Amino acid sequence: MTERDSFQSARVLETARQTMMDIFGYRDFRPGQAGIISSVLAGRDVLAVMPTGRGKSMCYQLPTLMRNGLTLVISPLIALMRDQVSALQAFDICAAALTSSDSPAERETTWRALDKGTLRLLYMAPERMAVPGLAERLGRAGLSMIAVDEAHCVSQWGHDFRPDYLRISEFAQAAGCPQMTAFTATADTAARRDIASRLFDVAPEEFILGFDRPNLHLAIAARQQGFKQVLGFVKARPDRAGIIYCASRKACEDLAEKLKAENICALAYHAGLDAETRSRRQDEFVKSDSVVMCATIAFGMGVDKPDVRYVIHAALPKSMEAYYQEIGRAGRDGDPADTLMLWSLADVALRRRQINESEAEDDRKRMELRRLSALIAYCEAPQCRRLTLLNYFGDEIDPCGHCDLCDDLPRLMDGSVLAQKAMSAIARTGQRFGLEHLVNVLRGLKTDKVLTRGHDALPTFGVGKDLSRHEWMNVFRQLFAAGVIDQPIDGYGEWIITTKGKEVLFGRSPIKLHPPRKTRPAKARPSGVANPLLSDQDRALYSALRKARLALARESRKPAYTIFADRTLIEMALNKPATLDEMAKIFGVGQHKLQRYGAYFLSVIDTAEGRDR
Ligand code: ADP
Numbered sequence: 001m002t003e004r005d006s007f008q009s010a011r012v013l014e015t016a017r018q019t020m021m022d023i024f025g026y027r028d029f030r031p032g033q034a035g036i037i038s039s040v041l042a043g044r045d046v047l048a049v050m051p052t053g054r055g056k057s058m059c060y061q062l063p064t065l066m067r068n069g070l071t072l073v074i075s076p077l078i079a080l081m082r083d084q085v086s087a088l089q090a091f092d093i094c095a096a097a098l099t100s101s102d103s104p105a106e107r108e109t110t111w112r113a114l115d116k117g118t119l120r121l122l123y124m125a126p127e128r129m130a131v132p133g134l135a136e137r138l139g140r141a142g143l144s145m146i147a148v149d150e151a152h153c154v155s156q157w158g159h160d161f162r163p164d165y166l167r168i169s170e171f172a173q174a175a176g177c178p179q180m181t182a183f184t185a186t187a188d189t190a191a192r193r194d195i196a197s198r199l200f201d202v203a204p205e206e207f208i209l210g211f212d213r214p215n216l217h218l219a220i221a222a223r224q225q226g227f228k229q230v231l232g233f234v235k236a237r238p239d240r241a242g243i244i245y246c247a248s249r250k251a252c253e254d255l256a257e258k259l260k261a262e263n264i265c266a267l268a269y270h271a272g273l274d275a276e277t278r279s280r281r282q283d284e285f286v287k288s289d290s291v292v293m294c295a296t297i298a299f300g301m302g303v304d305k306p307d308v309r310y311v312i313h314a315a316l317p318k319s320m321e322a323y324y325q326e327i328g329r330a331g332r333d334g335d336p337a338d339t340l341m342l343w344s345l346a347d348v349a350l351r352r353r354q355i356n357e358s359e360a361e362d363d364r365k366r367m368e369l370r371r372l373s374a375l376i377a378y379c380e381a382p383q384c385r386r387l388t389l390l391n392y393f394g395d396e397i398d399p400c401g402h403c404d405l406c407d408d409l410p411r412l413m414d415g416s417v418l419a420q421k422a423m424s425a426i427a428r429t430g431q432r433f434g435l436e437h438l439v440n441v442l443r444g445l446k447t448d449k450v451l452t453r454g455h456d457a458l459p460t461f462g463v464g465k466d467l468s469r470h471e472w473m474n475v476f477r478q479l480f481a482a483g484v485i486d487q488p489i490d491g492y493g494e495w496i497i498t499t500k501g502k503e504v505l506f507g508r509s510p511i512k513l514h515p516p517r518k519t520r521p522a523k524a525r526p527s528g529v530a531n532p533l534l535s536d537q538d539r540a541l542y543s544a545l546r547k548a549r550l551a552l553a554r555e556s557r558k559p560a561y562t563i564f565a566d567r568t569l570i571e572m573a574l575n576k577p578a579t580l581d582e583m584a585k586i587f588g589v590g591q592h593k594l595q596r597y598g599a600y601f602l603s604v605i606d607t608a609e610g611r612d613r
């Protein structure tokens with residue numbers, strides 16, 4: 001790039017930033033956005049892989065709004081399209097969706113806007129590309145760019161393959177569309193190659209932005225008193241929207257009931273509910289800013305809610321991929337959000353049994369088991385969680401300073417003696433017993449089982465008196481994660497010593513462990529949500545602002561976040577704008593929202609601050 005070019009592109013970017021500020025009220029680009037936006041503005045074809053919540057849509061919305069012409073957005077999820085359209089309309093942008101569930105009146109309005117040339121963004125499901133003449137009609141309406149959302153759906157290798165996505169290139173040609181852009185959060189090298197070859201005539205400019213979601217705090221703890229741990233976490237984050245993933249339908253229902261009994265606004269969601277109840281509850285969750293959804297993994301895909309403040313896994317997730325996708329539903333607005341996974345070795349045994357008893361081929365089963373091991377190793381990671389998580393996805397980072405392990409700065413110690421005690425309990429009892437019994441032997445408890453087996457006579461009996469039951473459980477989990485002990489897949493829960501374990505048992509190789517933990521207190525850390533900058537007084541104002549937002553949202557039947565994001569209200573509570581000009585400087589207050597809501601929120605601040613006008 002020549003000096004002149006780079007000067008020009010800096011100018012273009014500054015204009016783009018200003019436009020984003022005017023329309024959306026966002027001051028700065030998120031990492032990666034600037035590069036993509038300037039490339040799109042220069043008319044180039046682009047393929048971008050960006051983690052969820054980084055703001056993919058801005059990369060095609062903003063360029064569209066900075067020039068003439070219509071952008072067609074292909075997206076596979078109807079609910080998501082509708083949410084995007086209503087979010088855009090909240091910024092006074094002319095956008096519409098063309099889906100199979102439109103009423104004739106809705107469709108009529110869309111066509112009229114298209115023919116008048118006022119429509120800027122049209123969202124469409126891929127199957128509609130088959131409608132004869134549609135491409136030509138969009139071409140005549142000035143189609144200047146196609147943005148493909150969830151672009152990995154074009155790849156036959158992926159699990160989300162959508163045959164209709166294969167029509168996109170042909171459709172673009174028929175419409176005479178000059179520019180193609182594609183976005184996805186998940187695409188490995190093979191999928192990227194697929195996308196590039198199926199969607200683009202010539203190689204697109206690629207942007208790969210890594211997997212990190214720095215605003216998510218990561219934490220994992222052993223599940224010990226299940227409900228109490230969940231409740232403590234939820235109560236530390238009052239009136240916040242959260243998702244709690246549960247292992248079964250019944251677990252969802254039970255948890256929601258128990259939370260309700262504690263005056264928490266909780267709902268259950270799973271595939272066993274009828275479609276109407278499901279969609280009503282999903283809607284309630286999206287629109288409110290404080291519902292806690294107790295859900296199976298049936299919930300989440302296609303739910304566009306940027307202000308989810310936490311995700312809890314009440315039990316071990318299916319895999320690292322699933323875990324990453326599920327925690328990714330928190331904090332998509334970029335504000336701090338928390339995650340917590342609770343797990344136990346019983347979850348692991350259950351998952352193993354499920355894999356083992358499934359109909360799958362042996363190869364597949366072995367792969368599933370390997371993925372499970374990776375997940376367990378993550379749970380008992382010796383260092384920064386984020387580092388372990390991102391390493392799994394091929395990203396390299398330094399320790400993050402924003403996870404439970406970085407918070408605690410855990411020291412590793414020589415765990416050889418502890419490991420030898422645990423393993424000798426396994427060996428001396430003949431590698432035939434489960435965790436409870438082994439821990440009882442170590443702690444010298446004369447239970448019926450210990451006595452009938454004569455295990456109180458073993459040299460190992462009572463050698464681990466100094467540790468509590470929970471601490472021993474923690475040691476076993478660490479040893480398991482380190483691969484020194486194992487449970488046979490076709491067994492019934494008994495523990496055995498691996499080859500690697502024998503090296504440790506016989507003192508031939510040392511092992512490092514964390515000091516055994518009772519439990520990691522899930523709420524020790526103050527919630528990232530209650531902004532530490534807010535004083536008690538500001539907090540009162542913040543909650544008045546949230547109330548006002550909720551009232552507006554109810555009245556207009558729109559999700560609360562489409563009125564203002566949490567961060568916008570936090571800034572208002574901190575800065576207490578007194579005029580519309582001051583209000584315009586607040587994050588997330590663009591011109592349209594200023595006109596629409598500015599005076600109202602000023603009056604809320606005036607009242608709370610006792611200011612007269
Ligand atoms: P995803 O990458 O998951 O598709 P979205 O495009 O839905 O994410 O964006 C997530 C949220 O972030 C939206 O509410 C969007 O308005 C907001 N957003 C996008 N760009 C910015 C920015 N530069 N500053 C602040 N918020 C932004």
Ligand code: ZN
Nearest residue numbers: 384400403406
């Ligand atoms: Zn960390």
